[in-house]
Amino acid sequence: MAPRKQQDIFRATLGLLAEKGYEGLTVEGVAERSGVNKTTIYRWWPSKAALLAAALVEADVLAVEPPDTGSLRGDLESLVRGIAALLTRAPAADVAVAALGAAAHHPELAGAARRFFADRLAREEQVFERARRRGELREDADPMLIMDLLGGAVWLRTVFRGLPLDDGFAAEAVRAVLDGAAEAP
Structure with missing residues (x-):
């Protein structure tokens, strides 16, 4: 399948998910919205769950390129701002919340949610590799834990608490993770 057509299908899938939730997402609706025959969609993805899984990992609309600011702190702040943008701006915010709800109930x-986060962590790994080479990060530091702490803070604040993120949130979250919150002895 041509990459442009595949992205049309993914955009249609994620758009319908955001608008109608997982229950309202249908292969027929995706076919109609993307201008592709539903048999073509079924040839590539055997179910709507498989289609959604592929869309979550491969859709351009959810793509995040790891930053390279020259410092671990700058890269992590940029990643936090990127996560915040995904969770606060349409259509990505609606997609993320609907996908989380669908994964919790279906x-x-x-597995699609796990693949989505594994894919993101694999992309972010280069941030940590560069930081280790520059001597900014301990060899035993756990990139997944760091991203869970930072990404979890954004999810909790925006999605679950419904609070806005001020301009200093990314820097403060990264400072708390990298430097800690306790007073030095």
């Missing part, structure tokens, strides 16, 4: 999507 076991067949739990």
Whole structure:
């Protein structure tokens, strides 16, 4: 399938998910919105769960390129701002919340959610590799834990608490993770 057509299908999938939720997402609706025959979609993805899984990982609309600011702190702040943008701006925010809800209620999507986050962590790994080479990060530091702490802070603040993120949130979250919050002895 041509990459442009595939992205049309993914955009249609994520758009319908954002508008109608997982229950309202249908292959027929995706076919109609993307201008592709539903048999073509089924040829590539055997179910709507498989289609959504592919869209979450491969859609351009959710793509995040790891930054290279020259410092770990700058890269992490940029990543936090990117996560915040995904969770606060349409259509990505609606997609993220709908996908999370669908994964919580539909076991067949739990694997898709794991693949989505594994893909993101694999892309972000280069940030940590560069930081280790520059001597900014301990060899035993856990990139997944760092990203869970930072990404989790954004999710909790924006999605679950419904609070806005001020301009200093990214820097403060990164400072708390890298420097800690306790007074030095």
